[in-house]
Amino acid sequence: MTPWRLLFEHLRGAWFRVLLTAAGVALAVFLMATLRTVVTSLQQTVKAAGSNRLITSSAVSLFVFLPAKLENDLRAQPGVREVTHWTWFGGVYIDKENMFARFATDVPTLRTVYGDWSPRREEIVMPPEQWEAFDGSRKACIVGDGLIERFGWELGETIELKGNIFPGDYSFDIAGIYTPGSGQMDSQTMFFHWDYLDEKAGRPGKISTFTLDLEDGADLAAIAAAVDDRYASSDHRTRTLTEAAFNQMFVSMWGNVPLLLSMIGGAVLFAAFMIALNTMLLHGQERRLEVGVLKALGFPDASIAALFVAEGVVVCGIGGLFGVAGAHVMFNVIGVSALDRFFPSFAILPETELLAAGTAVAVGLISGIVPAWVAVRTPVVDALSRRD
Amino acid sequence: MLITARGVGKSYFRGGQELRVLDDLDLDVEAGEWVALMGPSGSGKTTLLNLIGGIDVPDAGTIQVAGDEIVGRSPAELAAWRSRHVGFIFQLYNLLSVLTAEQNVELPLLLTPLSRRQRREHVQTALEVVGLADRSDHRPSQLSGGQQQRVAIARAIVTDPSFLLADEPTGDLDAKSAEEILHLMDRLRADFGKAIVMVTHDPNAAARADRLVHLEKGAIATSEAVRE
Ligand SMILES: Nc1ncnc2c1ncn2[C@@H]1O[C@H](COP(=O)(O)OP(=O)(O)OP(=O)(O)O)[C@@H](O)[C@H]1O
Ligand SMILES: [Mg+2]
Numbered sequence: 122m123t124p125w126r127l128l129f130e131h132l133r134g135a136w137f138r139v140l141l142t143a144a145g146v147a148l149a150v151f152l153m154a155t156l157r158t159v160v161t162s163l164q165q166t167v168k169a170a171g172s173n174r175l176i177t178s179s180a181v182s183l184f185v186f187l188p189a190k191l192e193n194d195l196r197a198q199p200g201v202r203e204v205t206h207w208t209w210f211g212g213v214y215i216d217k218e219n220m221f222a223r224f225a226t227d228v229p230t231l232r233t234v235y236g237d238w239s240p241r242r243e244e245i246v247m248p249p250e251q252w253e254a255f256d257g258s259r260k261a262c263i264v265g266d267g268l269i270e271r272f273g274w275e276l277g278e279t280i281e282l283k284g285n286i287f288p289g290d291y292s293f294d295i296a297g298i299y300t301p302g303s304g305q306m307d308s309q310t311m312f313f314h315w316d317y318l319d320e321k322a323g324r325p326g327k328i329s330t331f332t333l334d335l336e337d338g339a340d341l342a343a344i345a346a347a348v349d350d351r352y353a354s355s356d357h358r359t360r361t362l363t364e365a366a367f368n369q370m371f372v373s374m375w376g377n378v379p380l381l382l383s384m385i386g387g388a389v390l391f392a393a394f395m396i397a398l399n400t401m402l403l404h405g406q407e408r409r410l411e412v413g414v415l416k417a418l419g420f421p422d423a424s425i426a427a428l429f430v431a432e433g434v435v436v437c438g439i440g441g442l443f444g445v446a447g448a449h450v451m452f453n454v455i456g457v458s459a460l461d462r463f464f465p466s467f468a469i470l471p472e473t474e475l476l477a478a479g480t481a482v483a484v485g486l487i488s489g490i491v492p493a494w495v496a497v498r499t500p501v502v503d504a505l506s507r508r509d
Numbered sequence: 510m511l512i513t514a515r516g517v518g519k520s521y522f523r524g525g526q527e528l529r530v531l532d533d534l535d536l537d538v539e540a541g542e543w544v545a546l547m548g549p550s551g552s553g554k555t556t557l558l559n560l561i562g563g564i565d566v567p568d569a570g571t572i573q574v575a576g577d578e579i580v581g582r583s584p585a586e587l588a589a590w591r592s593r594h595v596g597f598i599f600q601l602y603n604l605l606s607v608l609t610a611e612q613n614v615e616l617p618l619l620l621t622p623l624s625r626r627q628r629r630e631h632v633q634t635a636l637e638v639v640g641l642a643d644r645s646d647h648r649p650s651q652l653s654g655g656q657q658q659r660v661a662i663a664r665a666i667v668t669d670p671s672f673l674l675a676d677e678p679t680g681d682l683d684a685k686s687a688e689e690i691l692h693l694m695d696r697l698r699a700d701f702g703k704a705i706v707m708v709t710h711d712p713n714a715a716a717r718a719d720r721l722v723h724l725e726k727g728a729i730a731t732s733e734a735v736r737e
Contacts, residue, residue, distance in 0.1 A: 130607035414603050418617045419592025501564040
């Protein structure tokens with residue numbers, strides 16, 4: 122009963138306007154999906170955290186080191202199964218632009234807590250022979266597959282780093298390539314021997330964070346409190362957090378950024394909505410006479426409304442589809458490495474895609490309903506008259 | 510009697526002031542009759558046509574068409590009634606510019622249960638009646654005013670309505686095209702038995718009708734048979 126042909130002919134006749142509107146919606150949806158993915162990626166890091174691990178760092182700041190001698194105290198703490206440690210190296214690889222995380226660590230305990238010796242989920246996934254090779258040579262390092270891809274390195278290659286926090290020239294042989302076992306681990310991190318670093322730096326015994334791997338069923342809060350109490354009056358007060366809380370702290374270093382991003386995403390979307398609505402309203406006004414004719418011929422209000430609503434949904438739906446598809450291809454298929462540097466895994470979630478596409482359709486619905494409502498409400502005689 | 514209007518009144522309000530456009534008006538149109546409505550501008554001719562065609566509702570009175578009362582029906586009922594009984598012809602044709610002649614004529618058939626093929630046949634017949642079968646895939650912008658009006662007439666007759674309402678159908682046409690349209694309307698009445706109510710300012714057009722009704726200040730001043 123509805124003259125759908127009209128919808129088709131209007132879309133075809135005004136293809137440039139359709140294209141512009143759809144492109145506007147596509148862009149907005151793409152942006153919204155991207156910003157939303159920044160937020161979900163941040164949340165992902167928190168969610169993926171192990172529930173049996175505590176991170177002990179200096180209570181002053183993450184940039185203040187703890188003495189290495191704490192390791193044995195911590196290991197002696199009841200409920201603690203194993204302790205490993207990470208130390209932020211900083212440094213420069215060829216050029217300042219080539220940022221990636223470099224940590225000095227202890228290989229056997231790293232393997233026990235995060236690697237294939239862990240009784241829990243493997244976070245750093247690597248073949249045993251590469252773990253052996255890493256452990257076997259003081260100048261060995263392992264790197265994430267993301268770095269291999271980024272710099273085109275190969276197993277066995279030697280890479281040179283210039284130290285800044287720990288001055289000097291350092292060279293490392295790539296003994297292993299790991300893949301992240303979960304969203305918790307980044308694919309662009311390098312690990313090397315803390316002992317090698319400490320020796321070259323003249324044995325200062327500095328450590329950034331200790332990871333406490335707890336026994337099953339251990340009371341995280343009690344152990345964290347016990348550790349921090351123990352050093353409360355020392356000159357190296359500690360702050361012990363669950364891995365999730367620690368990651369959350371990293372996330373909160375972004376401050377209100379997630380909220381801000383959500384707001385920007387919303388604003389962009391709202392702008393696209395206004396554009397779509399405005400276009401549809403203008404289009405509706407131009408079609409006043411057409412509405413009058415359809416009404417005079419006896420077409421029911423529902424048919425006339427359906428034409429407008431369908432047009433809004435089709436135009437915005439196409440835009441939404443392209444926006445989501447663009448984001449999907451960019452982040453999940455090609456994988457834009459620029460963002461990988463900040464997030465362990467920057468991938469648009471299916472629910473984000475659904476949300477973005479759904480929002481586009483909703484924008485289309487509303488921007489179609491408004492002119493449809495105007496059309497239905499206009500009396501036949503007024504729609505037909507050319508008086509105003 | 511095809512159309513019987515009794516005591517029809519219609520007012521518009523403008524700036525709080527009542528403007529009585531039609532006042533206690535009676536009109537009868539017989540089946541197959543061609544009535545020409547004349548009168549000064551603003552006398553209510555278009556308003557009367559709109560009321561008979563069921564696209565506007567009177568404040569008072571009754572209008573019966575083929576025995577059915579149309580006053581007091583809901584907008585949806587009126588719409589359905591229009592699609593079955595009325596063929597509208599407008600001064601400025603009012604074809605939909607994005608559709609071809611054929612698609613324009615097919616439009617009212619979408620409200621019927623006809624199949625696609627049947628619709629096609631009906632459209633073809635209607636376009637043949639108006640002599641534009643060879644222009645079926647032209648858009649309105651590719652047709653002259655007279656041709657557009659003929660397509661509009663095809664659209665008005667394609668559902669085989671009881672009567673046609675034409676508001677200054679030749680008002681925007683040159684003499685030759687106007688003559689073609691009048692000739693066509695003559696045939697619709699003679700060959701197909703369609704009643705026609707036509708508003709016109711042109712005495713020549715009015716002379717083609719069976720009866721001439723003069724409207725003056727919202728009431729019928731004179732109604733007389735046209736002698737040829
Ligand atoms: N929707 C409306 N709102 C207010 N006034 C209206 C409306 N429609 C018509 N009128 C007024 O009603 C009167 C009659 O209008 P109508 O269009 O019926 O006249 P007409 O006889 O067809 O004139 P014309 O020969 O100029 O077409 C006019 O004064 C007009 O301004
Ligand atoms: Mg008029």
